[in-house]
Amino acid sequence: MLLARHQHRHAQGQLRWLDLMAGCGIRSLRWGLEALQERPERVELWVNDGDPDRLPCLNSNLSDLPRPARVSCQAAEVLLGQAYLDGRFFDLIDLDAFGAPGALIQPALQALRFEGLLLLASTDGRSPTGHDRAGAIRSLGAAARVHPASWELALRHQLGLVARQAWMLGRGIQPLLCFSEGRTFRVSVRMRRHLQPGEEHRLGLLARCEACGSQVVQILKNLTGWPSCCCPSGAGRWSVSGPLWIGPLQDLQTLAALRGDPWLQQPGAISNRTKRLLERLEADPGSPATVWATDELARRLGGGGPPPLSQLVTAARQAGFQAYPSGVMAGQLRTDADLTVLLRLCADLRSEGT
């Protein structure tokens, strides 16, 4: 809803938005009442759900919108295909499927205007988190392995799939806002008319040694062999996930603009939980792609609890590395420091604390 508001506030001319799998229409209702408080006549709202039994509910829920919505009950595939044939492009498409939405990504991108927004949700948590490896091959065309930053990897798999589908069409993508609460994985991307220079470098592989916890990322295009991990005997084995998106997860400029919306200052405009989520995401660009759970670092160090995340962030930055508290999962550190450095920093913090 905030992204829709943002697009509406900054766009020139008429817009067309599509709530493709609307359910009871709550999202469209919020778009109509909250995102379009001013000049609602500028947005043509298309609201669809494949289940015809939902039509009366949708019509009734949306009956008070300032500008009537176009409500339909078509299969998403038909609506998107027809839009493409008719040359009808949307500035924003919300694709909120049950399970994995992969099959609809390319048709949705084909019906999206250049610079338009795709808001994509997936409730398939098992495949991209490595708990259904065959399922990940089928739905993502990628290897997915279990990892402590499981929600983040699920988002990266989702983005990797969107990127590949967009690139096949000659388009580029820019992630704006990606998050999860562990059940639904939400990515919001802007589809660019062209790829940015070097955009292909944002697809890669992420390897983690289950024995010692080392992690390495490689750009798919430059893939070479894997280095040795930190296992003393050299006997560790990399579990490799990907191809997945290894670029930023958030666009900090967009997040700052969302938080700067004067409407947010009104009491009750958004919940405190959403405010905290925005703050967390704004403090973490979602890059580099390597993330470490502080309790795992403490366990590997032996004896004693994890260091406070903020102290570890400061220590890593002072040592010359990039470091952020992960905005995606609590208690995790995003950094380009390797495992040896991180364990040393944790040990130093412990000894300073005693």
Ligand SMILES: C[S@@+](CC[C@H](N)C(=O)[O-])C[C@H]1O[C@@H](n2cnc3c(N)ncnc32)[C@H](O)[C@@H]1O
């Ligand atoms: C996760 S729910 C949507 C919830 C809704 N967006 C909300 O925020 O409350 C998924 C919806 O997709 C609809 N659906 C499933 N497959 C579809 C398809 N192929 N085409 C159109 N709608 C479909 C279902 O009827 C269901 O209402």
Ligand SMILES: [Zn+2]
């Ligand atoms: Zn190892």
